[in-house]
Amino acid sequence: MRGHVELADDVHQLTVQTGVNVVVLRDDDGVTLVDTGLDRPGLTARLARLGIAPSEVTRVLLTHAHPDHTGGVHRLRRSGSRASVAIGADDLDVGRGLAEPPAPEHLGGRLLSRLPAPGAWGHAPAVTDATALEDGQRLPIAGGLEVVATPGHTVGHVAFHLPARNVVIGGDVVFNVFSLRPSPAFLCWRTAPNLASVARLAALGATTLALAHGQPVTDDVAGRLSQLIADS
Numbered sequence: 188m189r190g191h192v193e194l195a196d197d198v199h200q201l202t203v204q205t206g207v208n209v210v211v212l213r214d215d216d217g218v219t220l221v222d223t224g225l226d227r228p229g230l231t232a233r234l235a236r237l238g239i240a241p242s243e244v245t246r247v248l249l250t251h252a253h254p255d256h257t258g259g260v261h262r263l264r265r266s267g268s269r270a271s272v273a274i275g276a277d278d279l280d281v282g283r284g285l286a287e288p289p290a291p292e293h294l295g296g297r298l299l300s301r302l303p304a305p306g307a308w309g310h311a312p313a314v315t316d317a318t319a320l321e322d323g324q325r326l327p328i329a330g331g332l333e334v335v336a337t338p339g340h341t342v343g344h345v346a347f348h349l350p351a352r353n354v355v356i357g358g359d360v361v362f363n364v365f366s367l368r369p370s371p372a373f374l375c376w377r378t379a380p381n382l383a384s385v386a387r388l389a390a391l392g393a394t395t396l397a398l399a400h401g402q403p404v405t406d407d408v409a410g411r412l413s414q415l416i417a418d419s
């Protein structure tokens with residue numbers, strides 16, 4: 188199936204809209220989604236191709252509070268999912284619709300944030316019942332999932348490490364759209380902490396890096412991430 192990569196046992200990267208991926212984690216007691224894509228069609232049809240009904244999705248973990256990650260939550264719930272939703276503690280108020288994101292450092296980012304519909308991504312409904320994820324928190328998903336604080340793209344961006352599967356789900360810390368590179372400055376809250384987050388991902392030693400934008404990295408993850416830092 189196009190737009191589908193099996194990263195490890197029961198760990199799938201799925202492209203749900205053009206250039207936008209989610210990760211699907213299957214366990215005996217239900218399906219966890221990491222991110223949900225835009226508030227546009229695509230997610231439930233893509234899940235159906237993996238044989239997953241919305242009602243089977245019991246948990247959503249969000250890497251950060253941007254509309255191309257949070258946008259599918261309401262559509263999923265309208266389709267019959269009763270999934271709980273969690274997001275990094277420092278992105279929680281933005282994700283719940285209680286606060287505006289802090290101003291980005293880059294001029295392009297500040298201009299983008301003032302547009303009524305930021306960039307091509309549009310808006311997403313707030314997830315008012317989202318709960319907070321803390322750095323180092325462990326969840327009984329996919330053989331054990333660890334929350335890794337990776338601020339920079341947003342204040343509260345988090346990645347998810349699956350040591351038992353040798354996979355890290357990196358969200359928007361790096362993009363692999365034209366080439367592998369750190370999250371572009373005009374899309375970042377701050378680039379310096381994002382670069383530190385690239386280093387943090389490299390240090391995890393995973394052999395597969397899933398990304399929200401672009402193909403996963405499956406060769407020399409630590410070496411390629413370290414090279415990005417050296418080139419910056």
Ligand SMILES: [Zn+2]
Nearest residue numbers: 253255359399
């Ligand atoms: Zn994104």
